[in-house]
Structure formats: C-alpha cells, structure tokens
Amino acid sequence: MPEYSVAQLLEHVNSSYSKPGNERVRQIAERMIADIYRVIVDFNVSHAELWSCFTWLNELGTAKQAGLVGAGLGLERLLDILADEADQHAQRAPGTPRAIEGPLYIPHAPLSKHEARLDDGSETGEPLVMEGTVRNTQGHAVPQAIVDVWHAGQGGGYSFFDPSLQAFNYRRRIETDEQGHYLFRSLLPPGYGVPPDSPTQQLLDVLGRHGSRPAHIHFMISAKNHVTLTTQVNIPGDPYLNDDFAFATRDALVVDLQKMTDPKQIAQYRQQGPFTYIAFGFTLQVVDEGLPKNS
Amino acid sequence: MPEYSVAQLLEHVNSSYSKPGNERVRQIAERMIADIYRVIVDFNVSHAELWSCFTWLNELGTAKQAGLVGAGLGLERLLDILADEADQHAQRAPGTPRAIEGPLYIPHAPLSKHEARLDDGSETGEPLVMEGTVRNTQGHAVPQAIVDVWHAGQGGGYSFFDPSLQAFNYRRRIETDEQGHYLFRSLLPPGYGVPPDSPTQQLLDVLGRHGSRPAHIHFMISAKNHVTLTTQVNIPGDPYLNDDFAFATRDALVVDLQKMTDPKQIAQYRQQGPFTYIAFGFTLQVVDEGLPKNS
Numbered sequence: 380m381p382e383y384s385v386a387q388l389l390e391h392v393n394s395s396y397s398k399p400g401n402e403r404v405r406q407i408a409e410r411m412i413a414d415i416y417r418v419i420v421d422f423n424v425s426h427a428e429l430w431s432c433f434t435w436l437n438e439l440g441t442a443k444q445a446g447l448v449g450a451g452l453g454l455e456r457l458l459d460i461l462a463d464e465a466d467q468h469a470q471r472a473p474g475t476p477r478a479i480e481g482p483l484y485i486p487h488a489p490l491s492k493h494e495a496r497l498d499d500g501s502e503t504g505e506p507l508v509m510e511g512t513v514r515n516t517q518g519h520a521v522p523q524a525i526v527d528v529w530h531a532g533q534g535g536g537y538s539f540f541d542p543s544l545q546a547f548n549y550r551r552r553i554e555t556d557e558q559g560h561y562l563f564r565s566l567l568p569p570g571y572g573v574p575p576d577s578p579t580q581q582l583l584d585v586l587g588r589h590g591s592r593p594a595h596i597h598f599m600i601s602a603k604n605h606v607t608l609t610t611q612v613n614i615p616g617d618p619y620l621n622d623d624f625a626f627a628t629r630d631a632l633v634v635d636l637q638k639m640t641d642p643k644q645i646a647q648y649r650q651q652g653p654f655t656y657i658a659f660g661f662t663l664q665v666v667d668e669g670l671p672k673n674s
Numbered sequence: 675m676p677e678y679s680v681a682q683l684l685e686h687v688n689s690s691y692s693k694p695g696n697e698r699v700r701q702i703a704e705r706m707i708a709d710i711y712r713v714i715v716d717f718n719v720s721h722a723e724l725w726s727c728f729t730w731l732n733e734l735g736t737a738k739q740a741g742l743v744g745a746g747l748g749l750e751r752l753l754d755i756l757a758d759e760a761d762q763h764a765q766r767a768p769g770t771p772r773a774i775e776g777p778l779y780i781p782h783a784p785l786s787k788h789e790a791r792l793d794d795g796s797e798t799g800e801p802l803v804m805e806g807t808v809r810n811t812q813g814h815a816v817p818q819a820i821v822d823v824w825h826a827g828q829g830g831g832y833s834f835f836d837p838s839l840q841a842f843n844y845r846r847r848i849e850t851d852e853q854g855h856y857l858f859r860s861l862l863p864p865g866y867g868v869p870p871d872s873p874t875q876q877l878l879d880v881l882g883r884h885g886s887r888p889a890h891i892h893f894m895i896s897a898k899n900h901v902t903l904t905t906q907v908n909i910p911g912d913p914y915l916n917d918d919f920a921f922a923t924r925d926a927l928v929v930d931l932q933k934m935t936d937p938k939q940i941a942q943y944r945q946q947g948p949f950t951y952i953a954f955g956f957t958l959q960v961v962d963e964g965l966p967k968n969s
Binding site for chain 1: 675677678679680683684686687690691692693694695696698699700701702703705706707709710711713714715716717718719720721724725727728729731732733734735736737738739740741744747748749750751752753755756775777877879880881882883884915916917921923924925
C-alpha cells in the first residue's frame with residue numbers, strides 16, 4: 380500500500396470511486412476537499428484544532444444551526460446577489476428586492492382569504508396592521524397570490540423553534556383578493572439575536588462578531604405564472620438596521636411606520652386602540668422561458 | 675445600507691468584527707469563507723443545493739459523524755503525513771508509523787498492569803493474544819508506558835457507540851512491565867463499514883464510494899518523556915486492506931497472524947483451545963525540545 384505525499388493523498392481521495400455517483404456533487408466535493416487540504420497545510424492545523432472543528436460541527440448540527448451559521452456567513456445574501464446579477468445579465472425587470480429566507484421558515488401555515496390575524500392573542504405588544512397590493516413587473520395586480528408571512532414573537536423567537544409559542548403563531552398564508560390586495564393584523568416584532576450559548580454564538584464570539592438581526596417580517600409570495608419572491612421587510616429605527624448579522628437588509632425593504640390614533644382608523648382596521656400601520660406592495664417577476672419558477 | 679457585489683459582500687463578512695476575537699480562528703475562517711464563496715459562484719450553487727447542504731450538515735452533526743466524515747475525506751491521514759514530514763525535516767528518528775485515531779476513542783479505559791483481557795466474555799469469536807515490547811527510538815525498553823488499546827466487537831461496533839456492547843468492552847489501558855512488555859487477550863476483530871442509512875454513508879453513496887474499513891486494532895501509547903503514539907495495526911487478508919475508507923493503512927502496520935494449536939502454547943497463554951497470536955512491538959519517539967508532547 381502506498382505512502383502518500385499530501386498531493387498523492389488528495390488525488391487518491393478525490394478518485395476513490397467504486398460505483399456510479401452524482402457527477403455534480405463529485406465536482407463540488409472534490410473542490411471543497413482540495414480547499415480544506417490547502418487550509419490544513421497552509422495553517423499547519425493541529426490535531427487538537429481539527430478535533431475542535433469536528434466537535435463544533437457535531438454540536439452545530441445537533442442544534443440544527445447549519446442554516447443559521449450559513450446566513451451569518453452571508454451565504455444566503457450571496458445567492459440573492461447572484462440571482463440579481465442573473466436578472467441584470469438577462470435584462471429581466473426586477474421585482475421587489477429579494478432578501479434571505481433564513482432557517483426559520485415552516486411550510487403549510489394556515490391559509491386565509493384576503494386577510495388574516497397572525498398572532499394568537501397569547502402575547503401583548505404594539506398592535507400592527509400591514510396591507511398592500513401584489514403586482515407584477517408588467518404592472519398588473521395579481522389576484523390569488525399566496526402571501527406566506529412569518530415573524531418573531533415578542534421574545535424574539537419563532538413558533539416551531541421557541542417552545543413558548545404555539546404552532547403557527549405569527550405564521551399565516553393569505554390569498555390576495557381580485558385586486559391583488561392582502562392585509563394582516565399582528566404585533567410589531569422586535570429584533571433578536573442568535574441564541575446565547577449556541578454553537579453559532581460560540582463561533583461569533585471567537586470571531587469577535589455580534590449575532591443580532593434588526594426587526595423584520597419575512598415573506599414568501601407565490602402565484603401562478605410568477606416567480607416566487609422570498610423577501611423581508613425591515614422595521615426602521617432598529618440599531619442593527621445597517622449591521623445585520625445575516626447581511627440581509629436592503630434600503631428598498633425598509634418600510635414606513637405610521638402611528639394610527641384616529642378612532643375612525645381604529646374602527647376601520649378593527650383595532651382596540653392606537654396601532655402601527657405599514658403600507659407595502661410587492662412586485663413579482665413574471666415567469667418567462669429564461670427564468671426558473673423559483674429563484 | 676450598501677448593495678453589495680460578491681466581492682464587497684465577502685470583504686464585509688470578513689471584516690465585520692465588533693469586539694476582540696481569536697486572530698488564528700479569524701484567519702482560518704476568512705480563508706474558508708472565501709473558499710466557500712468561490713465554490714458557490716463557480717458552480718452557480720442553487721438555493722435548493724445550499725439548503726440540502728445545510729440539512730445534511732445538521733443530520734451529520736446530530737449523528738455525531740463530523741469526525742467520521744473527516745476520516746473518510748483523509749483529513750486525519752493528512753495530519754499524519756504532515757507530522758511525518760515535520761519529523762523528516764527536523765531529522766528526527768521516526769517511531770512506529772502513525773495511524774489515525776478515528777472518531778471512536780474513549781479515554782479512561784480500565785487500567786491493568788502488564789496484561790489485560792479486553793473482551794468481557796459476552797461474545798464468541800477467534801481468540802486472540804497480542805504481545806510485544808514498547809521501546810524508544812534510542813533502543814531502550816520503556817517501562818510503565820500506557821498501552822491504550824481499543825477495537826471493534828464481533829458485530830463491527832465499538833462500546834459507547836454500539837449499544838449492544840457494555841461500557842469499555844474491547845477497551846483497556848495496560849501499563850508495561852519493567853522490560854516494557856505488554857500482553858492482552860481478546861477476540862480477533864472483524865472489518866466493518868460506515869453505518870448504513872447514516873449521513874456519512876449518504877455522502878459516500880452520492881460520491882460513489884464505499885465506507886468499508888479493513889480489520890484493525892487501535893493504540894494510543896504514552897510514557898513519560900516520550901511522544902504519545904497514536905496508531906493502528908491491521909489484520910492481514912482483509913479485502914479492504916489496500917482500500918481503506920479512511921486511507922489509514924500502512925505497510926509496516928500489517929501484523930503477522932500465527933495460529934497457535936500446541937497444547938503447551940495454549941496453556942502458556944492461558945487459552946481454552948487454539949488461538950491467533952500476534953507479536954508486535956512499538957517504538958516511541960523521545961521528547962526533545964523541537965517536538966511537542968503530543969503529535
């Protein structure tokens with residue numbers, strides 16, 4: 380059996396195939412393995428350091444935080460940049476700016492027609508009404524679009540991840556009406572940070588980074604013959620608005636907040652008292668032959 | 675807030691420090707993040723592919739298999755190659771060839787003087803006696819060396835990982851006698867493979883690789899003023915001897931098996947009948963100023 384040099388070992392590892400495999404995964408894996416070898420050699424990584432890395436990866440996975448770390452390294456924002464560049468290259472009209480999905484989306488939220496209340500009444504906070512119209516890049520309203528919306532509870536956690544919240548609290552799907560209009564009532568969400576004592580925070584600490592995200596509301600908006608839009612809107616005034624852990628905030632996604640105190644408005648929007656109001660419309664790209672259905 | 679190009683995003687991610695951090699971790703992380711960005715750009719990695727990767731990493735960590743995958747990518751063998759090269763560069767006498775620790779070591783195994791029985795009698799198989807002398811690169815026997823030995827049970831699993839095995843079955847520490855001699859009785863271990871349906875096997879399947887390791891016995895040998903030696907010996911005749919999943923087998927570590935049938939030998943080694951015998955000595959490097967205590 381051979382005694383390998385570093386280069387020989389790498390070549391052997393990256394050709395030790397005994398059965399058919401997936402050629403794309405092979406190519407990506409071979410590149411990443413070569414990259415890792417170079418890191419180990421260039422930095423003279425020690426046995427203890429390599430095992431610290433394995434232990435951390437095991438803890439990261441056990442905490443289900445690979446996607447959280449990925450967002451924190453900007454990988455999701457990177458995909459959005461590449462999708463924007465592809466639009467520009469193809470001279471496709473852009474829709475509402477993309478923003479990252481993040482690791483906290485849950486499909487199959489309860490579906491309502493035209494409007495919904497997102498919170499289940501178990502928490503108190505600043506009442507919020509948000510409404511707007513879903514249009515497309517051709518200027519037409521999009522009826523029967525599905526506005527899938529999710530945001531944090533008052534403690535900064537999400538249902539399905541924060542055990543203090545009931546299933547689907549602050550998560551709904553809303554079908555737009557014939558004019559493309561949606562509306563929801565909820566509580567204005569706070570900013571929040573990576574869980575303390577988590578593997579993600581452990582990495583951030585050793586890098587000297589913070590894990591804070593400014594307050595935001597997530598959207599995934601889909602409609603027949605349109606490209607699904609994944610985005611977020613940001614609440615102005617948050618100290619981390621320009622310093623997001625996930626590098627995901629964008630100017631055009633910062634909404635205006637209006638404080639509504641007029642009893643007529645309170646009655647019109649079926650609130651109990653003063654509330655915060657956001658008007659925000661979304662623009663979807665139309666599916667054409669050059670564009671995948673989901674991007 | 676800025677709209678980033680790919681290069682601008684990478685630069686921002688790799689400089690977004692708000693407090694002191696560990697400079698070495700930062701440097702390694704910055705390199706790896708840049709490598710990952712290049713992979714995503716060069717391969718035009720899709721949203722679905724990135725999320726498959728996150729999901730797989732979460733499953734890998736939950737299964738505590740980061741170290742197993744690392745061994746399968748040759749990362750542990752790579753460290754051994756680098757340690758061998760450092761010996762050569764420093765013109766240090768090599769000891770017994772290094773071989774990988776693997777992810778299945780458990781410290782604090784029961785300690786015996788001079789000899790031990792590794793198996794607890796709950797399984798049957800080919801009886802094994804292995805003995806030899808621990809010497810150092812100056813030719814001296816090493817008394818009171820600790821021979822920490824661990825190997826698989828008859829089903830191919832290890833205690834603490836395979837729930838069918840009691841704690842510390844097939845794991846012992848043996849203190850060498852005044853002549854540096856150790857001896858143990860056990861059962862000849864079989865080869866084995868990566869757990870089926872595991873995240874590691876899932877990666878191997880998509881790469882088109884097998885996950886088999888040839889039969890082997892692990893050792894970690896330590897003694898005062900000597901460099902701790904981590905190695906394995908391999909059982910000859912295994913079909914994977916030259917095709918190890920972990921790229922860890924080495925010619926000088928393949929032992930000779932002797933079948934002992936003479937009643938005198940059976941009595942001498944306190945066996946009940948014919949058994950397999952291995953004689954194998956280990957050579958430790960002496961600690962000098964240029965060599966860390968553990969390498």
